[in-house]
Amino acid sequence: FPIASNTKLFTAVAAGSLVEEGKLTWDRPIRDSVPSIEFYNHALNNSVTLRDMLAHRTGITRHDSIWYKSDYTSKQLYERLKYLEPKEPPRQLFLYNNRMYAGVGYTIELQSGKTFAEYVREKILKPLEMNSTVYSIADMLKHPDYGVPFTEKRDSSELYKIPYYEDTEGLAAAGAIISNIEDLSHWLIALMNNGKYGG
Numbered sequence: 377f378p379i380a381s382n383t384k385l386f387t388a389v390a391a392g393s394l395v396e397e398g399k400l401t402w403d404r405p406i407r408d409s410v411p412s413i414e415f416y417n418h419a420l421n422n423s424v425t426l427r428d429m430l431a432h433r434t435g436i437t438r439h440d441s442i443w444y445k446s447d448y449t450s451k452q453l454y455e456r457l458k459y460l461e462p463k464e465p466p467r468q469l470f471l472y473n474n475r476m477y478a479g480v481g482y483t484i485e486l487q488s489g490k491t492f493a494e495y496v497r498e499k500i501l502k503p504l505e506m507n508s509t510v511y512s513i514a515d516m517l518k519h520p521d522y523g524v525p526f527t528e529k530r531d532s533s534e535l536y537k538i539p540y541y542e543d544t545e546g547l548a549a550a551g552a553i554i555s556n557i558e559d560l561s562h563w564l565i566a567l568m569n570n571g572k573y574g575g
Contacts, residue, residue: 481549
């Protein structure tokens with residue numbers, strides 16, 4: 377089943393591995409490490425950090441209509457960060473923002489030379505033996521058993537199948553991972569055991 381925004385923790389851990397490698401920093405402006413990232417104004421360019429982006433504290437609101445049901449790639453969404461006008465000064469208010477995670481996802485690609493999906497697979501999924509975890513509905517449907525969403529019609533008890541949301545490529549780092557209980561148990565074991573799983 378799609379794990380939706382639980383994907384964000386995988387993104388944060390992947391970014392943290394690049395901090396450990398010295399390719400990103402938590403608390404210096406992200407433009408110090410990634411000069412191509414561009415925000416709405418110079419003040420944001422000179423202050424927004426990786427930690428701000430991951431903690432939903434950039435002062436920039438969601439702007440979800442830009443990505444929802446669009447076929448933008450992660451690179452195209454990254455290039456559009458500069459058009460997102462802030463609502464508040466940075467670090468003043470929690471403002472949930474999928475787009476910042478898309479930006480971090482593309483930053484991971486820039487700093488690692490691999491796509492977000494490739495990097496997370498190499499650094500997290502493979503070592504944790506999360507062998508059934510995928511990034512697309514098409515790949516999920518290749519498995520013999522997968523979650524099918526249903527809901528009730530309004531004012532009745534008649535059930536109908538909800539279509540899967542499949543336009544996730546651009547926002548992969550914010551919510552594209554599809555997994556199962558067994559694979560996620562490996563992830564949780566590692567998180568509770570200082571990053572260790574099965575040795």
